[in-house]
């Protein structure tokens with residue numbers, strides 16, 4: 001198979017590029033250095049260069065994205081950069097390679113706010129959480145664009161909904177960290193500083209679902225076998241971990257011996273956020289996810305090397 005990974009220098013994109021190459025597929029990467037995806041002319045020119053060799057799939061891992069703080073502070077840039085990228089992508093696919101499948105990574109932040117178990121059929125039944133207004137709404141726009149290009153032009157898209165992704169290769173940029181890698185970075189600092197206490201922000205009770213990067217790569221490749229999955233499919237494990245449990249898992253992986261304390265000046269988010277299992281078990285029969293503690297161990301190992 002020949003495919004393009006948009007955003008091949010990012011966390012997901014670089015892992016996916018390696019995974020696909022290791023499986024023997026021919027992969028072309030496009031990130032800012034090769035082409036600014038906000039510029040239609042640059043993108044269509046790049047796709048034309050690849051077209052004569054054939055393009056089976058485009059994995060859309062490019063985005064202007066970051067932490068909750070980042071997507072709020074940069075809300076205007078986030079919605080406009082990402083929407084331009086999405087519009088340019090579909091327009092260029094239509095003009096250059098309309099037979100190519102587009103695989104989009106949606107994220108559970110685009111779900112309606114307030115639901116604990118995020119069921120696919122209800123994902124648009126209300127507004128996104130205000131803290132992710134720009135990015136959550138953009139992901140909905142991405143879905144609408146894909147759907148409209150399918151309705152009118154029969155462009156084939158696969159829309160997959162992911163929980164928080166973690167693993168080696170993730171960012172060290174404070175603007176991009178999430179709860180899991182943020183705690184890994186802080187706990188490694190605590191070890192370095194010989195701190196005898198590690199502070200968990202909030203009560204530690206909220207439950208969050210995490211998916212290891214290797215599963216993301218495997219599932220993205222396997223998804224190409226599916227027929228017509230324009231309606232989002234939750235990549236769901238049916239379980240999550242309390243933030244306090246995640247901190248304990250990180251302590252196990254790092255060997256941190258200090259006490260875990262809770263700073264309740266920090267507000268908790270929603271009590272539970274887990275993707276509903278509606279379609280996943282049917283579409284990805286017998287899929288076995290990577291062991292969570294082992295994933296945390298691998299991620300800690302990576303951060304020990306890069307920090």
Ligand SMILES: NC(=O)c1ccc[n+]([C@@H]2O[C@H](COP(=O)([O-])OP(=O)(O)OC[C@H]3O[C@@H](n4cnc5c(N)ncnc54)[C@H](OP(=O)(O)O)[C@@H]3O)[C@@H](O)[C@H]2O)c1
Pocket residue numbers: 006007008009010011012013030031032033035036037038060061062063064065081085105106107108162163164165166171178
């Ligand atoms: N990470 C998660 O927990 C998670 C969870 C669910 C879904 N997702 C989705 O997965 C996708 C990838 O996320 P990530 O964590 O890998 O993000 P990331 O590490 O920030 O990578 C973003 C990539 O997009 C590229 N990019 C940004 N703007 C561009 C532009 N104008 N032109 C060309 N390339 C551009 C970046 O290229 P440069 O390096 O050249 O800037 C980089 O390669 C996103 O759609 C995200 O919503 C991620």
